[in-house]
Amino acid sequence: MINLDDEMATLAKMTPSQLRAAWRVQYRSPAPDIGPDLLRRGIAWRMQTRVQGGLTVATRRAIDKYLTRLEKTGEVASPRDLTIKSGTRLVRSWQGRTYHVLVLDDGFEHEGRRYESLSQIARAITGAHWSGPRFFGLRKRKAPFRG
Numbered sequence: 001m002i003n004l005d006d007e008m009a010t011l012a013k014m015t016p017s018q019l020r021a022a023w024r025v026q027y028r029s030p031a032p033d034i035g036p037d038l039l040r041r042g043i044a045w046r047m048q049t050r051v052q053g054g055l056t057v058a059t060r061r062a063i064d065k066y067l068t069r070l071e072k073t074g075e076v077a078s079p080r081d082l083t084i085k086s087g088t089r090l091v092r093s094w095q096g097r098t099y100h101v102l103v104l105d106d107g108f109e110h111e112g113r114r115y116e117s118l119s120q121i122a123r124a125i126t127g128a129h130w131s132g133p134r135f136f137g138l139r140k141r142k143a144p145f146r147g
Helices: 004-013 016-027 036-052 057-073 118-126
Strands: 089-094 097-104 107-110 113-115
Touching (some): 016 036, 097 118, 107 118
Antiparallel strands (some): 089 097, 097 107
16 A cells, blocks of 8 residues: 555656546546646545545534525624534623533524524523623623724
8 A cells, every 4th residue: 555645755756647647537527727736635635535535524514604695695604603613612601690501413402492582592591682602701792993
């Protein structure tokens, strides 16, 4: 069996026509019209995924979610999007009571109910509109502007 590191080193020495041939071998389709550096990266990525595995199910699901949003709204993911690992437990004390929220792959669980957003849970707890991430301490309040 050929060592992955050796294969990667070989890629660095290939000519553009050799890279296009290697692309056809890896992807079983003609190489796109891109430069040699991107061809190398694409081939290397494919080789690595075959040896070390590809993206996790959660990562593929997140990519699909963002692609759907892009197709529907024309907007890409916002830097304000929240990424919390599934299984994380959020804890917040409010008016003398402690609340626990479990982060799921597709939402949140609070007191046996599923919610799509932390803001829905914050509203259920407080009875008022809150930013869920801010309520649970995941985002800090912006400092007031002092021109």
